[in-house]
Amino acid sequence: MTIAVxxxxxxxxxxxxxxxxxxxASVVPIARSHxxxxxxxxxxxxALRGVSAVIDVSNxxxxxxxESVEFFTRATGNLLRACRLNGVERYILxxxxxxxxVPIGYYAGKRIQERLVTESGLTATVVRSxxxxxxxxxxxxxxxxxxxxxxxxxxxxxxxASAVADRLARIAVAPQPPARIxxxxxxxxxxxxxxxxxxxxxxxxxxxxxxxxxxxxxxRPSRPASTTAMTT
Numbered sequence: 001m002t003i004a005v006x007x008x009x010x011x012x013x014x015x016x017x018x019x020x021x022x023x024x025a026s027v028v029p030i031a032r033s034h035x036x037x038x039x040x041x042x043x044x045x046x047a048l049r050g051v052s053a054v055i056d057v058s059n060x061x062x063x064x065x066x067e068s069v070e071f072f073t074r075a076t077g078n079l080l081r082a083c084r085l086n087g088v089e090r091y092i093l094x095x096x097x098x099x100x101x102v103p104i105g106y107y108a109g110k111r112i113q114e115r116l117v118t119e120s121g122l123t124a125t126v127v128r129s130x131x132x133x134x135x136x137x138x139x140x141x142x143x144x145x146x147x148x149x150x151x152x153x154x155x156x157x158x159x160x161a162s163a164v165a166d167r168l169a170r171i172a173v174a175p176q177p178p179a180r181i182x183x184x185x186x187x188x189x190x191x192x193x194x195x196x197x198x199x200x201x202x203x204x205x206x207x208x209x210x211x212x213x214x215x216x217x218x219x220r221p222s223r224p225a226s227t228t229a230m231t232t
Contacts, residue, residue: 003172004028004051004088006038006079007058011132012094015165016055023173030058030079038075044082053090053172054083056117060109068109076113080120091122092171094164097130097182118179125171129183132161157184 003020007013008029020027028047030036036043038058048054056079060071083091095114099107117124164183171177 001053001173002026002028002051003053003055004030004048006030006054006056009033010057010059012057012161012165012168015162016057016168019162019166019169020172023169025169025173038078039071041078041082044078045085048082048086048088051086051088053092054079054088055092055094055168055172057094057168063105065105065108068106069112070109072109072113073116076116080116080122083120083122089123090172090177091117091120091124092168092177093117093124093126094168095126095128097128097184099128123177124179125177126180127164127168127171127183128181129164130157130159132158132164159183 001024003025005013005016005020005027008017008027009031013029013031017027017029028051030038030044030047034047036047038044056076058075058079060068060075062068062071080091082088093114095110096107099110114126118126167181167183171181
C-alpha cells in the first residue's frame, strides 16, 4: 500500500513518515522541500500516481482568518482534485478538537477544510486531536521578543505528536476506517499549562536556538486564555 503524506516534514508529518513503514506501507512525502507545493499545485498530480491513500497534516502558521481560509481552501481543494484524477481511495485529515464554536481565525480555515474533505466523495476520516506536548515550544518560538516571552495560561489535555501520527497511520491501513475520531487524554489527565510549564520546557533544552516568526503566529487554544510575561 502506498500512502502520501501531505505536510510530511512538519511536527506530525515527520512522525507519520516514520510510522507508516512499520505498518508495511510505502510513503510518498508531499512537501515543498520534496518539490511538491499544495498551494500552487506544482508536482501534486505526479506525486499521487499510484497512491491509494492520503494523510493530510498540512498546515499554515497564522491566526488570521483570511490567510487560514485561503490556504486550506486552495491547498485542500488542489489535493482533493489530484486525488480524484489519480483514483486515490482514502483521505485521512488531521484537525483539532473543539473548533466548531470557537471564533478564532485559524479555526475558520480548518472548518472549511473538514467540510471539503467530508463532502469530497472519497472514503474520508477526520481525526481531531488536542494540542501536542510540543505546543509549549511553539509558543515560545512565536511569542518572544528578545529574552521576554508572553505565554498563555490555559487548561490543556495534550497528546504526543508521535502518538497522533501512529493513530493516523493505523487508520490509513485499516480495513474499515472510521469517519471521525477524537484523540485526547482522559478528563483526569489534563494539566494547567502556565509559566512553570514553559520554564520546564526551556530548562530541558538549554542549548535551544530560537526561531523567530515576526509576522505570523500559530493557532491559539480553543478556550479563553490569559497571558503572563516571563524572561527566557
